[in-house]
Amino acid sequence: MSLLSNFAKLSLFQTRSIHQTLPVASSVFMKRQKKIDPEVAKQREARRRKRLEKEIRHMQKHSKKPKPVDELTLDVKSAKNIEERRRPPIELTIEQIDERAIALKDYTKSRGALQREDDAWIRGVLTSQRKALEELKKVSPELYEAAVQPATADLPLIMHGPSLTPPIKNYEAPDGDYIDTTRVWTS
Amino acid sequence: MHLSARRFFAQNAPKLDIFASVVLSRAPVIAPPMSEVEQRFQRLQKAEEREKSLLNDYELKTKQDEKMVARREQLAREGKELSELDEQIGVTNAVREDEWKRKAAELDAKYNFSTDSGTLDAKSLQRLLDRQVVLIVKQKLGEKGYTSPWILPQMKHRAGETLRQTAERCIGEISGGDFSASISGNAPFAVFTHKYPAPVAQKTGVPCAKIFFFMADLAQNSEEFSVNPEDVSDYQWVNREEFWKTVPGTDYKKAARYAFLE
Numbered sequence: 001m002s003l004l005s006n007f008a009k010l011s012l013f014q015t016r017s018i019h020q021t022l023p024v025a026s027s028v029f030m031k032r033q034k035k036i037d038p039e040v041a042k043q044r045e046a047r048r049r050k051r052l053e054k055e056i057r058h059m060q061k062h063s064k065k066p067k068p069v070d071e072l073t074l075d076v077k078s079a080k081n082i083e084e085r086r087r088p089p090i091e092l093t094i095e096q097i098d099e100r101a102i103a104l105k106d107y108t109k110s111r112g113a114l115q116r117e118d119d120a121w122i123r124g125v126l127t128s129q130r131k132a133l134e135e136l137k138k139v140s141p142e143l144y145e146a147a148v149q150p151a152t153a154d155l156p157l158i159m160h161g162p163s164l165t166p167p168i169k170n171y172e173a174p175d176g177d178y179i180d181t182t183r184v185w186t187s
Numbered sequence: 188m189h190l191s192a193r194r195f196f197a198q199n200a201p202k203l204d205i206f207a208s209v210v211l212s213r214a215p216v217i218a219p220p221m222s223e224v225e226q227r228f229q230r231l232q233k234a235e236e237r238e239k240s241l242l243n244d245y246e247l248k249t250k251q252d253e254k255m256v257a258r259r260e261q262l263a264r265e266g267k268e269l270s271e272l273d274e275q276i277g278v279t280n281a282v283r284e285d286e287w288k289r290k291a292a293e294l295d296a297k298y299n300f301s302t303d304s305g306t307l308d309a310k311s312l313q314r315l316l317d318r319q320v321v322l323i324v325k326q327k328l329g330e331k332g333y334t335s336p337w338i339l340p341q342m343k344h345r346a347g348e349t350l351r352q353t354a355e356r357c358i359g360e361i362s363g364g365d366f367s368a369s370i371s372g373n374a375p376f377a378v379f380t381h382k383y384p385a386p387v388a389q390k391t392g393v394p395c396a397k398i399f400f401f402m403a404d405l406a407q408n409s410e411e412f413s414v415n416p417e418d419v420s421d422y423q424w425v426n427r428e429e430f431w432k433t434v435p436g437t438d439y440k441k442a443a444r445y446a447f448l449e
Binding site for chain 1: 225227238350369374375
């Protein structure tokens with residue numbers, strides 16, 4: 001070191017760089033390192049590692065948890081006495097099995113027929129509309145142009161399907177508070 | 188090119204009247220009753236689901252109740268103290284069910300759910316709630332002393348408006364009352380060519396009229412519907428079968444048959 005400083009005196013620039021770096025390491029603004037017992041340090045390190053590991057585990061457990069599907073989760077309260085809840089087994093007679101199979105088949109057929117009916121209607125009305133537009137084109141090209149413009153104002157079309165009972169006229173809803181019990185899954 | 192094409196059409200187009208006709212329909216308000224096949228399938232499906240299911244809390248309590256009531260009867264026969272057991276039993280499910288039935292009957296009586304809407308007269312919007320019904324009219328069509336047979340409401344096209352606008356004007360002019368309707372689409376879904384009788388055609392020089400049909404849906408909150416007596420002398424709401432029975436002209440009905448979707 002002394003040799004180095006002796007050499008350093010020879011060059012003006014070198015002196016500066018060497019002499020200035022040394023005081024920086026122990027600047028007055030730096031906190032002075034406390035001397036710690038290596039045993040304690042080891043312990044601290046271990047504790048910190050443990051804590052980090054725990055945090056990682058926690059994050060892995062909770063980070064990408066999908067929201068539960070209520071229908072698929074086990075209802076713990078009801079599952080406790082599940083044996084009590086079993087119904088007595090029922091032996092179906094051959095006739096009953098047949099009846100069910102036939103009913104299913106009939107139902108499937110009826111749905112198929114319904115679908116074909118709908119399909120025929122759609123095809124029919126499309127043909128009918130095409131024909132009408134062709135006629136319109138012959139009669140008046142201007143009206144045809146107006147007719148083939150998309151009617152964006154009509155969309156989206158929202159209809160509420162038929163209910164089982166008609167709406168009650170002059171129905172007065174009973175008083176009450178609206179409490180939203182929907183669970184929120186954002187965090 | 189466009190201009191010349193237009194001129195060509197204007198010169199060579201056959202002279203004819205253009206009408207827009209509106210099929211104003213009210214969608215079914217209530218679901219139609221299930222067919223026999225559907226009913227049977229539903230009944231059997233429910234039975235199967237029940238067989239495969241587990242007992243729920245309510246059914247467990249019913250079972251428990253039955254046991255308790257049986258025990259109570261036994262104790263009563265032996266002449267023992269019952270007050271403690273009664274406290275344990277509390278309100279049985281049988282009692283609850285009776286209460287619910289009573290309330291349901293009350294509601295039924297109050298609101299009269301089972302009204303037969305088939306008996307209402309043909310002018311009522313509340314008739315045939317489980318069917319699609321459309322409006323047919325006897326129209327005067329702006330001619331003195333003339334009334335059309337039963338037809339779908341129609342209106343002659345005026346220069347300068349689109350066919351859809353004619354259809355909208357048609358709804359506006361034939362009707363009154365508190366209702367709203369919306370026409371679906373700019374394009375007509377069907378066309379019908381009406382040939383005028385020979386004397387009329389000779390007099391006016393127009394051999395036929397093209398009637399373009401549009402569909403329109405009555406909004407669901409429409410309460411009342413009435414017609415403008417200056418243009419319409421009579422009207423009724425009819426379902427598909429009644430439409431075929433009432434309206435004359437097979438070709439006319441065939442042209443408009445896609446108005447019914449059921």
